[in-house]
Amino acid sequence: MSDTWERVQLASARIPFRIKTGAVWIALFAFLGFVGSSAGFDLQWIQDNMRYIAGGLRYTMYTALGGIALAVVMALLGALARISRNPVANGIAGFYVSFFRGTPLIVQMFLLYLALPPVGRNLAAKYDWLPEGFADWFLLDVMTAGIIALGLNYGAYMTEIFRAGIQSVAAGQGEAADALGMTYLQKMRKVVLPQALRVIIPPTGNEFIAMMKDTALVSFLGTTVDTMEIFRRAQLVGKHDFKNLEAYVAVALLYWALTVLFTYFQARLERRLGRGYDRSHVVKLAEASLRQRRAAGPA
Amino acid sequence: MSDTWERVQLASARIPFRIKTGAVWIALFAFLGFVGSSAGFDLQWIQDNMRYIAGGLRYTMYTALGGIALAVVMALLGALARISRNPVANGIAGFYVSFFRGTPLIVQMFLLYLALPPVGRNLAAKYDWLPEGFADWFLLDVMTAGIIALGLNYGAYMTEIFRAGIQSVAAGQGEAADALGMTYLQKMRKVVLPQALRVIIPPTGNEFIAMMKDTALVSFLGTTVDTMEIFRRAQLVGKHDFKNLEAYVAVALLYWALTVLFTYFQARLERRLGRGYDRSHVVKLAEASLRQRRAAGPA
Amino acid sequence: MTGTSTDVVVRIEGLHKSFGHLEVVKGVDLDVHRGEVVVVFGRSGSGKSTVLRCVNFIEDPTEGSIEVAGIRLGGGHRTRRKREQIRQLRLHVGMVFQQFNLFPNMTVLDNVTCAPRMAGKGSETEIAQRAKDLLDRVGLADKAREHPARLSGGQQQRVAIARALAMEPDVMLFDEPTSALDPELTGEVLSVMKTLSTEMHMTMMVVTHEMGFAREVADRMAFFHEGRILEEGPPSELIASPRYAETRAFLEAVL
Amino acid sequence: MTGTSTDVVVRIEGLHKSFGHLEVVKGVDLDVHRGEVVVVFGRSGSGKSTVLRCVNFIEDPTEGSIEVAGIRLGGGHRTRRKREQIRQLRLHVGMVFQQFNLFPNMTVLDNVTCAPRMAGKGSETEIAQRAKDLLDRVGLADKAREHPARLSGGQQQRVAIARALAMEPDVMLFDEPTSALDPELTGEVLSVMKTLSTEMHMTMMVVTHEMGFAREVADRMAFFHEGRILEEGPPSELIASPRYAETRAFLEAVL
């Protein structure tokens, strides 16, 4: 018995690991499919409606791209402010990060979508020196409110990423730029940020992937039909045909595919950055110390 | 003019930085209060209802605590499986992490809450060898479904944290345990995990804080009145009195307070772990190499 | 000190080891007899550590076999049974690492007692008593309650030796035990190692470049070159009149 | 080589520097005259680097003042105007670091041209021409298009020297420019530094323990001890007959 088992183990050892885990995945998919069909899932409905739901991918991507663009800007400003010794910049950035990390995204979305317009209206009513159309600036449509909420929220989290990235640039780099008489802006633009970028880009990719999924929350505000992203579309047709579950499964598959796809690209990007022209100072330092320790032995 | 400004700067330089940023925070609160009152916010309403909304903190915390407990278990199992060379464990863990990181939490919640019961029901109907009450296991109440969804979702993210934590333990530690003839379990329990913990605990604290905010999503499943957490309570009274905005502001303040509180504790914990009995190997290595470089100069 | 085959504690036969496409050990045969001290030396990268690590299966041999205390094992996939065999073999082998690798989450005493306790090597009191004796022997009885981080490198390495001895191994492997130490601390470690041989007659394989120690303690020396043993012999002969130019060049650099 | 006050390029007066409660520099006065090479030496931690870094305000003096090329500045809060004054002062000072600190995201040529270009020191072609001349002078004309990571340490340090020279400073500061280099590479850097003095008559402050270089190139040496200049004088005198026991002990260790 235990002998047979050992022979199985030895035989299996010859099959490449990747193929074995692949087989496990296939088995898991088959199992889930079985569970799904046991649950009386209407696979036909999923097939029929996938096309319509997937039609919202465009808006999912718009929202996520808009959100990440804003988030990058906020994170950059936030990080520079958090590093600076200017109390006003530092204080505002600290407040921003604390608030947007401290409250749920969904609350932020509702506040931006619902609470902002009356603020604008009342201010415009109170102070007539405010420009024409002032109140309208506060009247965001759903997608804009969603993008802004996502951007501000993720920007707050990414402030820490950017700060860490900037601080990962060796202090000597900034000192060298200072010593050459560069201004703060020149130093940042030409020396520090280009180097920080290589540390910042990979986690920013992760944030983008996370954000794609959080675009689902925008639908709780209620999007216009022309610009409905996949989650809202799934909810709509699911409710319509009383097939919520199938709709959720369909949209889950879409998100999953998106994530797997972008994770793949992100991993490639990371690898490319990894073997770039410059190896990080940390690595070089570690290597140097290793070399020395080796050299300490007989040469 | 520029002279006056310089004198102001010099005078301000004498005020401690913390006090200045504190003042900026107060100014920002005042500004937001002004904006809020301009927007016609009913602060009285917030005061009157805060007590009721805050009554849900208990359930918010239950949910978050239950979620993090499950997440820790999942992350530990996931990390050990991801590290192992066993293709089944590795494949299942990979699938788990990929799915739960690849789809939105809100979709997972709906699937767990709505899609699981018919699975159980249909399976029970199909196979009568299944035990009595089999179908009921799949019939989760809202809070349980929420806790399980949060736990599985965060567990998937935390798998990476745990894996990194375990791998941060120097390879030599595992080799030493192996060389002493310890079994895998002994090695993990007595040598690797206790050391990994110090790396794992701080980010796990962060995850817990993040999870507290994601408990808000549970309310989209539909809750019974007795176990409503703060977000649901805010929505309910807000809708009832047509004070949605005030309700969202109130609940945002609660979440913020929670987050600030727990972030404070977490920072303390981190500091305590930081000055523990053992300084990490990395630090020691860096110090050693520094010592050597210094020593390379004249002694 | 050469003995009959029954005296052999470690027998390395036809050992090859590759990492990916890089062959690091290219056929090593070596017997270590009971009570014998073999010093292994050679250039960085010549495969000394790799051979040592193959002996207790921290690395799996690509080809060839290892025999320790009668347990003979080759490389290959680690089935459940194989893992158990490896563990049994390891119970006969103590190892001391260049970086000490003490467990920082335990006190010095726990470091020494944890493995025997797990392996059930005697009662709790026996284990504690043996640990105290060993700490006494390496001169650190008073540090039993300390955590490793508070000890000097030399003290840590001596604790590591006590920890390995606590399992009552048939052979001790040392991989450059003093090269991570400040020069003023190497002496204390080397002297402990010396008493192991002279007083306890411990069988030892030692990778080191401390030629003073080798001359004094080693029964045999093996010079590694590019994954093979280029030459071996008693220290007096090998150091005085090496046969190969490589050995001579290396010895000149070290001495 | 002592000159009148108008010849003074760097004047350090009553310099004190504390980090928190730790006073690291405890009153240093030093004039460096045009064309003069001053070598600073002393134990690790004696404050050599700190003084050098105060000269171009990488550190703010706690007390005392720095004058470079007629711009005299003290410590204190960096107002907008102060920052601009510091930047003006820095344009007269070149600095070379122990760790080279080349910008890894730029080619060698860009490293040398970026600062003059930002400061608007001449037309684009002038700047490029000067950069090429300088790279030629440090023997690296052929490496202009490389990235720093592909150069050896010695080459990197020579690029760093060219980069600092490109700003046409009145004084060059060197903080242990060769101590991060493998011994076989120090020579090429020291010889470049020597030609700076002999051919370009560059004013230099050099922290180094290369006594051969000091003897040959320095006009004056200053021995730092616990945040003060314990003694100074021409190398011939100071090395041959130091007045203080501390200086003697240190020199014995280095030579």
Add this chain to the structure above:
Amino acid sequence: GGDGSSTATEEPTGGGQTTEATGDQTVCAGETTDLLKEICDKGVLTVSTDPAYPPQSSLNEQTGDFEGFDIDVATEIAKRLGVDVAWETPQWDVITAGSWNGRWDTTVGSMTPTNDRQEVLYFTQPYNYTPAVVVTLADDDSVNDLSTDLDGKKIGVCSGCTYEQFLNKDLTIDGYTFDFVIDDAKVSGYDTDTTALQDLANGRLDAVITSVTTAQGYIDAGNPVKIVGDPVFYEPLSVGFDKSSDPSSESLFEAVDQIVADMHADGTLTAMSNEWYGLDLTTQQ
């Protein structure tokens, strides 16, 4: 754009059809003020609806058009105003909360003019009356007499809608009286009726209260539930307007109220009801 050219091109299409349909002068052709004037000037009435509720309102995925009873009513209202219709699809909660901030002008979404809602919204006279029914599992025989058998049971509803208020006995509409026959129900609120129905099928609930059309749709989709007894109440459904609107929506409200009255009178609503529901729900039972 120039006023002349735009009216010239619109005349034969939008304007022409409207006059044809009603055989009457459009509202916009007459004197208008405030929000009504703004809408007439824009030429578009923006209506909010939730297109997940057939047969009131649903989205035809193939064509991208909305269809249903509410859609037809809203389209007809716009026609009689003399403007085009545009749609918004905000979440229900956002509509009932008022303070639309001008994002849309009116809601024709089967909304009941409860007294609560009347605090923030204007409501026209009802344009139809939908029966609210009790739904239970198909194999559940325990519920026969609605006035006793559901007391203390766990009942699911969409949260914040009239069914929830009915169970909580705080559904009040001036001019209507309700018989709150169910006592001490354990109310579970859901994001939508469908989720509640699903949960009924999952066995977490004893019953669901929803509109007869939703219930019938769910049954027709093959789910094991049934409608029990007669409707527990009929909810009047009206067209709503934001009271906080700036400019004031009162003018629009009055105009549309008149249009609804006309549509009752000329049989338009009855025809539409018959078309979509198969019966006439335009008068109170």
